[in-house]
Amino acid sequence: MKQLMMLVVCALALTACGNKLTNETLMKIKQGMYEAEVKKILGRPATAETGETLGVNRAVYCYTKGKARVQIFFVNHQVAGKSSNLEQINAP
Numbered sequence: 001m002k003q004l005m006m007l008v009v010c011a012l013a014l015t016a017c018g019n020k021l022t023n024e025t026l027m028k029i030k031q032g033m034y035e036a037e038v039k040k041i042l043g044r045p046a047t048a049e050t051g052e053t054l055g056v057n058r059a060v061y062c063y064t065k066g067k068a069r070v071q072i073f074f075v076n077h078q079v080a081g082k083s084s085n086l087e088q089i090n091a092p
Helices: 002-012 023-027 035-042 085-088
Strands: 046-053 054-067 068-075 078-084
Touching: 023 035, 023 085, 035 054, 046 078, 068 085
Parallel strands: none
Antiparallel strands: 046 054, 054 068, 068 078
16 A cells, blocks of 8 residues: 555656666666665655664655656665666657
8 A cells, every 4th residue: 555655656746856767777776775875876766755664664765757757665775676667668
């Protein structure tokens, strides 16, 4: 449910200033990278949801640019996963 809510927030968010959403930059984001490293590559997220459950920190950064949407999932401040629609947008 929280992921669905985050997707809705991302869909409604305005384009974040300075973010760099391309397939090439997204490929630079690797499992285990820290939040600061991701921000250096992609810029500031349009939205960020953070929380803690049983001592585990979690965050979801959402980046938007036009129709492009990227989500980066963090656990204890490190990348645990990512999702995007960049391939669908750039498909011929």
